[in-house]
Amino acid sequence: MKGDSKNLGFSTRAVHAGQPPDPTTGSVSVPIYQTSTYAMDELGKHKGFEYARVQNPTRSALEANVASLEGGVSGHAFSSGMAAISAILTLVKAGDHVIASHNVYGGTYRFFTQILERYNLSFSWVDTTDVANIEAAMTDSTRLVFLETPTNPMMGVSDIAAAAELAHAHDALLAVDNTFMSPYFQRPLALGADIVMHSATKFLNGHSDALGGLLVTAREKEAEWFAFVQKSAGAVLGPFDSFLILRGIKTLAVRMERHEASGRKVAEFLNAHDKVVRVLYPGLPDHPGRELQQRQATGFGALISFDLGSHAGAKTFLDRLRVLTLAESLGGVETLISQPATMTHASVPADRRAELGITDGLVRVSVGLEDVDDLIADLTQALDAV
Numbered sequence: 001m002k003g004d005s006k007n008l009g010f011s012t013r014a015v016h017a018g019q020p021p022d023p024t025t026g027s028v029s030v031p032i033y034q035t036s037t038y039a040m041d042e043l044g045k046h047k048g049f050e051y052a053r054v055q056n057p058t059r060s061a062l063e064a065n066v067a068s069l070e071g072g073v074s075g076h077a078f079s080s081g082m083a084a085i086s087a088i089l090t091l092v093k094a095g096d097h098v099i100a101s102h103n104v105y106g107g108t109y110r111f112f113t114q115i116l117e118r119y120n121l122s123f124s125w126v127d128t129t130d131v132a133n134i135e136a137a138m139t140d141s142t143r144l145v146f147l148e149t150p151t152n153p154m155m156g157v158s159d160i161a162a163a164a165e166l167a168h169a170h171d172a173l174l175a176v177d178n179t180f181m182s183p184y185f186q187r188p189l190a191l192g193a194d195i196v197m198h199s200a201t202k203f204l205n206g207h208s209d210a211l212g213g214l215l216v217t218a219r220e221k222e223a224e225w226f227a228f229v230q231k232s233a234g235a236v237l238g239p240f241d242s243f244l245i246l247r248g249i250k251t252l253a254v255r256m257e258r259h260e261a262s263g264r265k266v267a268e269f270l271n272a273h274d275k276v277v278r279v280l281y282p283g284l285p286d287h288p289g290r291e292l293q294q295r296q297a298t299g300f301g302a303l304i305s306f307d308l309g310s311h312a313g314a315k316t317f318l319d320r321l322r323v324l325t326l327a328e329s330l331g332g333v334e335t336l337i338s339q340p341a342t343m344t345h346a347s348v349p350a351d352r353r354a355e356l357g358i359t360d361g362l363v364r365v366s367v368g369l370e371d372v373d374d375l376i377a378d379l380t381q382a383l384d385a386v
C-alpha cells in the first residue's frame with residue numbers, strides 16, 4: 001500500500017499501517033533488521049538509527065501499526081507484557097499512590113506488591129467494576145489508575161470512560177490492560193484512557209510463538225517518556241519477535257471473529273452442563289458486566305472461566321483433555337486451558353484468591369481456532385469423568 005492509512009478500516013490498517021513496501025527492494029513484508037548498531041554517514045550524522053536499543057526498523061513498524069490500531073500517537077514495544085507494565089509504572093515515583101483492579105493477572109499483582117512496594121509506592125486494590133470504589137480510594141497522592149478489563153481470570157468488567165473521567169479529575173492517569181480484548185474489540189484511548197497496554201504474547205501475536213509487550217499513548221508527553229524509558233531501561237522487543245507479532249496482527253480481525261464465535265458456543269455449552277457450578281463470560285445473559293461490555297466494546301472475547309467445585313474435579317477434568325492444551329497463556333490459535341490458582345495466579349496469596357473467587361476448582365479457557373465441535377466433544381468427554 002502507498003501513502004497514509006489513517007482513514008482506512010481496521011483490517012486494512014492491521015495489514016498495512018506502519019509497513020509501506022521496503023524503499024530499496026520493494027519487499028512487501030517488513031524485513032527483520034537483525035542488527036545491533038548502524039553505521040554513521042559521518043560524525044554527528046546518521047540515518048535516524050543509532051543503536052538497536054533506541055531504534056530498530058522492524059520494531060518501529062510494529063509500534064506504528066499498533067498505534068494506528070489503538071488510535072494513539074505512538075506505540076512502544078517491550079520484551080514482554082510485564083516489561084510494558086514496568087514502563088507504565090515509571091510514570092509514578094516514591095510517595096505516589098496507585099489504584100489497581102483487585103483482580104489482575106497474577107504477575108501484575110506480584111510485581112506491584114513484591115517489587116514496587118519496596119520503592120515506597122502504595123497500592124489500593126479495589127473492585128473497579130464499581131466506579132464508586134475507585135472514587136472512594138482516591139487520595140491526594142493518587143497519580144495512576146490501572147485497570148484490567150475484563151479481568152484475568154474472573155472476567156470483571158470496569159467502566160473505562162467513567163474511570164478516565166475520575167482519574168483526570170484527580171490529576172491522575174488511566175492505564176488499561178487491553179490484553180483480553182485486543183484493539184479489535186476494545187479501544188480504551190477512544191474512551192478517555194491515557195495509556196493502553198498489551199501482553200502482545202496473546203491475541204496480537206496469536207500463535208503462541210513470541211513474548212512481547214506493547215504500550216500506546218494518547219499524548220506526546222507519555223510517548224516521549226516511554227521512548228526515553230525504552231532507551232534508558234532497555235527492555236525492548238527484539239527484531240525477530242517484532243516481525244512475528246507484526247505478522248500475527250495481519251490476521252487479528254479474522255482471528256478475533258472466529259475466537260469469539262467459538263467462545264460464545266463454548267460458554268453456552270459450559271453454562272448448560274450440570275457438572276459446571278458457575279461460568280464467567282461477559283457474553284452470558286446473567287453476567288453483571290454484560291451491558292457495560294456491550295457499550296464499551298464490540299465483542300465479548302474468547303476467555304471463559306468456570307468452576308468445577310473442587311481441586312479434584314478440576315484435576316480429573318484437565319488431565320483427561322486431549323484437544324485442549326493444558327498450559328499458561330491465552331490468545332493463541334490453539335485452545336489453552338489452565339487452573340489459575342496453581343498457575344497464572346499462584347503468586348496471589350490463598351486468602352486473597354478466596355476473596356476474589358479464584359477457587360481451586362476454577363478453570364480458565366482461551367478458546368482457539370480449532371473446529372468448535374472438536375472442542376466441545378473434548379470438553380464433554382473430560383466433564384463426563386468429573
Ligand code: P1T
Nearest residue numbers: 080081082105179199201212328329344
Ligand atoms: O506474559 P507477559 O507477556 O509478560 O504478559 C503479562 C500479562 C499482562 N496482562 C495480562 C492481562 C496477562 O494475561 C498477562 C500474561 N498472562 C498469562 C501468561 C496468563 O496465562 O494469564
